[in-house]
Amino acid sequence: MTDPSREPRALTLRVNGVDHSLAAEPCATLLDVLRDGLGLTGTKKGCDMGACGACTVLVDDRRINACLTLAAMQEGREIVTIEGLADGEDLHPMQQAFIAHDALQCGYCTPGQILSAVGLLAEGRAVDLAQVAEQMSGNLCRCGAHPNILAAIAEVAGLRA
Amino acid sequence: MRAFDYLRAQTEGEALAAAGQDGAAFIAGGTDLMPLWKAGVAAPGLLIDIGRLPLAEVTARDGGLVFGATARLADIADHPEVRRRHPAIAQAIEASASGQVRNMATLGGALLQRTRCVYFRSGITPCEKLEPGSGCAAVAGENRLHAIFGGGPSCVATHASDLAVALVALDAQVRLRSLAGERVLPLTALYLPAGESPARETVLVPGEMIVAVEVPDAGGRSLYLKIRDRASFEFAVVSVAVALEVADGRVQSVRLAAGGVGTMPWRLRASEAALTGAEAGEAVFRAAAGLAADGAQPLAHNGFKIELLKRTVLRALVQAGDQT
Ligand SMILES: Cc1cc2nc3c(=O)[nH]c(=O)nc-3n(C[C@H](O)[C@H](O)[C@H](O)COP(=O)(O)OP(=O)(O)OC[C@H]3O[C@@H](n4cnc5c(N)ncnc54)[C@H](O)[C@@H]3O)c2cc1C
Ligand code: FES
Ligand code: FES
Numbered sequence: 001m002t003d004p005s006r007e008p009r010a011l012t013l014r015v016n017g018v019d020h021s022l023a024a025e026p027c028a029t030l031l032d033v034l035r036d037g038l039g040l041t042g043t044k045k046g047c048d049m050g051a052c053g054a055c056t057v058l059v060d061d062r063r064i065n066a067c068l069t070l071a072a073m074q075e076g077r078e079i080v081t082i083e084g085l086a087d088g089e090d091l092h093p094m095q096q097a098f099i100a101h102d103a104l105q106c107g108y109c110t111p112g113q114i115l116s117a118v119g120l121l122a123e124g125r126a127v128d129l130a131q132v133a134e135q136m137s138g139n140l141c142r143c144g145a146h147p148n149i150l151a152a153i154a155e156v157a158g159l160r161a
Numbered sequence: 162m163r164a165f166d167y168l169r170a171q172t173e174g175e176a177l178a179a180a181g182q183d184g185a186a187f188i189a190g191g192t193d194l195m196p197l198w199k200a201g202v203a204a205p206g207l208l209i210d211i212g213r214l215p216l217a218e219v220t221a222r223d224g225g226l227v228f229g230a231t232a233r234l235a236d237i238a239d240h241p242e243v244r245r246r247h248p249a250i251a252q253a254i255e256a257s258a259s260g261q262v263r264n265m266a267t268l269g270g271a272l273l274q275r276t277r278c279v280y281f282r283s284g285i286t287p288c289e290k291l292e293p294g295s296g297c298a299a300v301a302g303e304n305r306l307h308a309i310f311g312g313g314p315s316c317v318a319t320h321a322s323d324l325a326v327a328l329v330a331l332d333a334q335v336r337l338r339s340l341a342g343e344r345v346l347p348l349t350a351l352y353l354p355a356g357e358s359p360a361r362e363t364v365l366v367p368g369e370m371i372v373a374v375e376v377p378d379a380g381g382r383s384l385y386l387k388i389r390d391r392a393s394f395e396f397a398v399v400s401v402a403v404a405l406e407v408a409d410g411r412v413q414s415v416r417l418a419a420g421g422v423g424t425m426p427w428r429l430r431a432s433e434a435a436l437t438g439a440e441a442g443e444a445v446f447r448a449a450a451g452l453a454a455d456g457a458q459p460l461a462h463n464g465f466k467i468e469l470l471k472r473t474v475l476r477a478l479v480q481a482g483d484q485t
Binding site for chain 1: 162164165166167169188190191192195196198199208210212235258259260261262264265392393394
């Protein structure tokens with residue numbers, strides 16, 4: 001007997017300004033659909049449990065964990081992934097700052113760190129350095145690049161590091 | 162992971178009607194349900210998405226605040242009237258989870274989130290919540306983070322929500338709706354003691370939805386103090402919410418609740434009684450804090466919570482006293 005709920009359903013997701021019509025199981029997470037359905041593998045899967053932040057994307061300008069939401073729940077929303085941050089060949093200022101401050105080693109956490117940083121600025125939460133550190137606690141870095149990550153964000157936020 | 166069907170509810174009536182089905186569950190932010198589903202601990206057959214229902218408003222009225230059940234935690238904490246009238250609510254939220262999770266998580270989900278007991282979350286039995294009748298692995302196992310209040314041989318899991326602790330201290334009421342109608346309860350009455358059936362954690366009946374939480378205005382000052390194993394992005398080892406009103410040097414009214422210590426958010430009635438009408442000052446605060454752990458039943462690894470709770474209550478009272 002086939003389980004009807006395993007049947008893929010039609011779904012339209014707006015990612016990086018483009019509408020994508022696809023078919024996905026009702027229980028597919030946004031993270032799995034971005035990576036496996038749309039081939040946007042810049043969004044990383046670390047813990048798949050909300051605990052590491054590697055899967056951070058923006059939805060309607062706010063950062064969320066793509067592993068904790070169903071793709072179906074995000075229909076009609078404006079989703080931004082790391083692939084959509086640059087303006088053509090011009091990197092987003094946060095991407096540039098991460099390079100300038102050497103804010104990574106292996107790079108696995110980096111897309112999530114950058115989206116989280118862009119999100120916290122958009123949410124108006126970069127009040128001071130302590131706040132930035134607190135606000136970035138949902139993004140872990142196994143390589144321990146946190147000091148440089150904070151310096152990069154501080155620069156873009158106009159805070160003294 | 163069991164597959165489920167998905168329904169995005171367009172109206173509250175549609176959500177309530179669908180919720181009557183066997184195996185149906187609401188999903189709001191998804192931040193607790195998704196990890197539990199992935200761990201095989203939750204196995205819904207149908208998820209009813211209530212995230213787009215018009216239940217996300219925060220309304221400031223004369224006499225109190227009204228929060229829609231799908232209000233996002235970040236939006237509640239950011240609301241100027243929340244910060245002005247009940248700082249404890251904003252502080253409890255800001256000390257919860259991460260920026261990402263606070264942008265997703267809703268009020269209703271925060272109140273109904275399941276315990277962080279590692280046995281339960283890993284799907285390890287014996288666990289009365291997973292398999293009624295099987296017993297509890299934590300009672301004689303790793304129980305450093307477990308309850309000192311309200312537990313028993315069947316279950317010692319703590320309630321995990323910071324926000325619920327603040328709301329219990331502030332005498333919040335929950336508004337519930339189902340196809341059968343509406344009822345309003347004190348938040349404390351939403352939760353069931355672990356007792357005989359730890360799997361049943363609230364009085365919600367199948368198909369019943371939290372639609373709103375109401376918090377009455379109060380004089381004085383409130384605050385939330387959270388002690389955890391790391392500085393951020395961690396659940397409470399012990400937390401305390403206090404709402405304190407002092408007039409002419411005397412405690413006019415005081416409400417205290419603790420997190421990380423009970424099977425549900427725990428009101429500290431003995432400390433409240435010792436404070437009410439007494440002279441506001443460190444000596445009285447210290448004596449009242451000394452009563453905070455009355456009736457505690459520590460386990461092998463969590464006896465330290467008794468002293469930690471007393472000290473956290475004392476610090477919370479002193480800080481609140483300084484602000485009033
Ligand atoms: C990594 C991580 C760290 C966290 N840290 C903390 C922390 O430090 N402190 C803390 O307090 N919390 C913490 N949390 C828990 C978080 O607060 C909850 O996951 C969140 O509040 C749940 O809300 P939600 O809307 O996402 O719920 P969902 O996951 O959508 O739902 C949770 C449950 O509530 C039910 N439900 C939801 N809304 C309603 C409603 N209106 N009526 C009836 N039933 C409903 C659902 O059916 C489900 O059973 C953390 C979570 C994560 C993932
Ligand atoms: S993969 Fe989503 S938070 Fe770790
Ligand atoms: S750069 Fe390696 S995990 Fe952060």
